[in-house]
Amino acid sequence: MPRIALGGFLHETNTFAPTKATYDDFAHGGGSGRMLRGDEILTACADINAAISGAIRHGWAAGWELLPTLFCATSPSAHVTENAFERIAGELIQRIVDLGPVDGVFLDLHGAMVTEHHDDGEGELLARLRAAIGPDVPVVVCLDLHANVTQAMFDLADVLESYRTYPHVDMAETGLRGARSLGAMLDGSRPTKAMRVPDFLTAIAWQCTHADPARGLYARLADLAGNDRAMSFNMGFPAADFPECQMTILAYGPDADRAADAMLAAVNAQEPAFLGRVFTPEDGVAEALYLRSRHGPVVIADTQDNPGAGADSNTTGMIRAMVAAGARGAIGNLYDPAAARAAHAAGVGATRRFTLGGQSGVAGDTPFEVEATVEALSDGTFTATGPYYRGRVMEMGPSACLRVGALRIVTVSAKAQMADRGMFRQVGIIPEEEPILIVKSSVHFRADFDPIASHLLVCAAPGPMAVDPARLPWTRLRPGRRIGALGPAFQPA
Known part of the structure; x- marks a missing residue:
């Protein structure tokens, strides 16, 4: 019976926002629900629209020994305070360590967390996790479609699996896909992987998958993924002022590079379509x-x-x-x-x-x-x-x-x-x-x-x-990245 650790720590950070996320915000959770520990995660999360829900249901069906640790989230805001990150990340990692040897780790994260002391909250969390469990334990992370996936996140996780709908009505389904990827690695195999980064940001108002261009792009993603590879297209969260605020394409499995290149070409071709009408x-x-x-x-x-x-x-x-x-x-x-x-x-x-x-x-x-x-x-x-x-x-x-x-x-x-x-x-x-x-x-x-x-x-x-992302006062974006579809290329002052 595989021993699988489960946990979650979700925050979407707008570095231009007025209010930071404190530990109490995560403890209460707002509309996301209060902080959960241990078996209460299985009780509260088994049948909700969340990635961890899909993982729980798959784990039960597959006969895994599920080992829930800590799960929390709160409303998007400015930076996560150093105190909140250190307390939550510290407890999450310690709970995984206290489980003893595990066969795999499933994490439900957002992918766009910026803290007071780390640009890449998820990358830092995964680095600490790897230091604790070593390089050989498979780690699968489910992410929001708006994740700003960094190189560190891509390198440290074996598979990053992201939502494919906005509104996010497929969060549990995404967790199911991620859990299946984890199950496929329990024999010790790891998939080949590829990552591509388009050169422009898109406004969230025009990312809805009910309409084109996003609708057509995610249909293309599903075709490229087929049944033999995991793939994600992250449209990114265009309000985090650090170099790796970006859209990303991720591919895992056979011909990962070819699939990632094909998806990148599709995204680039649709850049002009990521514009829309806004009223006063x-x-x-x-x-x-x-x-x-x-x-x-x-x-x-x-x-x-x-x-x-x-x-x-x-x-x-x-x-x-x-x-x-x-x-x-x-x-x-x-x-x-x-x-x-x-x-x-x-x-x-x-x-x-x-x-x-x-x-x-x-x-x-x-x-x-x-x-x-x-x-x-x-x-x-x-x-x-x-x-x-x-x-x-x-x-x-x-x-x-x-x-x-x-x-x-x-x-x-x-x-x-x-x-x-x-x-x-x-x-x-x-x-x-x-x-x-x-x-x-x-x-x-x-x-x-x-x-x-x-x-x-x-x-x-x-x-x-x-x-319009171009109206935000950027200072640290990667030079040359276009600020919005067909927008100006960022150049630091």
Whole structure:
């Protein structure tokens, strides 16, 4: 019976974001769920949309002795603090060491972690793991599609297996593929491997695999992978200011170099297609009012305040535009614990003066002072049913629905990307009945909102996750890399 160590430590780092990730953030987890240890990982993660879930199910079916260690994640943000990384990485590695000899290691990581003291959080973690277990134990790591895969990560892991959908509805399936790769190495064999790096970055708003170019590129990836090799195309997270912020193509198994070269050619040919239309808040609301339909809400992505990309989910540009236009609709989530507490203190039906959002000091954004009515209150706990968060118990903390004119605002006490209709329902809003829905998300919302949306728009209100990577103040990117599709080549000052 193979002894397989399991663990996870996930964070997507936006080095331009306003707030860092502390140990307490990982302990609580926000929308990702609290930190888990030992067998509670098997209980909590066996049937959720996460890579470790697929590995658990495969391991049980294959008769492995699963040895769970530590699993934690938190919302994207600025750097992981040194204290958080050292405590979590130290405990994870020590728990693996304490297991004694193992036949393999499966890790669920993100692939875009930057810490206060290490550009490459995952590379550092894998280096410590290799120092602890040696070079001969097979290590498989599952990554987010937005991983900034570094040379160290590629060298230290035997296989890196990444999601192929955005919204990420295939996380468990990815874990299953990774576990199968691990099983194939338990006899001591290792696959040949190849890595290629395109010369440009792409904006996350145009990486959705529901549409081209990403849809066609991942179909090409699946064709090249076939049944005899693992392959990944990581579109990267274009908000991490270090030299290896990049897209990557990974191939393992027979003819790995040929497959990687073919995928690189396909990606390069599609560079011009990674562009799209972005509205200002005012123009986006006007367009939504024009497009209103009986066949479902117009859904607007407030993409630059996406907490799934490191923002704090508390900017007010879209709120101001909706109120100024007198437009009816709903927006979520506004991360503002103080406003949520004030709403609970006031009670349902109360009308009072609130100061909403604007706490992060984002250029061009300020708190919005307004009279609002408390329409509904909740403790913020519910089980997500949409494809992205599927099965997770969400703990948004004290939450409220505040009405300002014709606009309803979901105010919460924990950060999580608005990617499940239950986030509206938990405060009494029926999303299908709203003419306009504004979601603080870039793409993940589409997993649950596409089926009800009559139209989809992207707006760029002031926020820390620039929809165009070329607008970020880069200083350390690799010289010559194009900042965005068809964008300028980076040159250090």
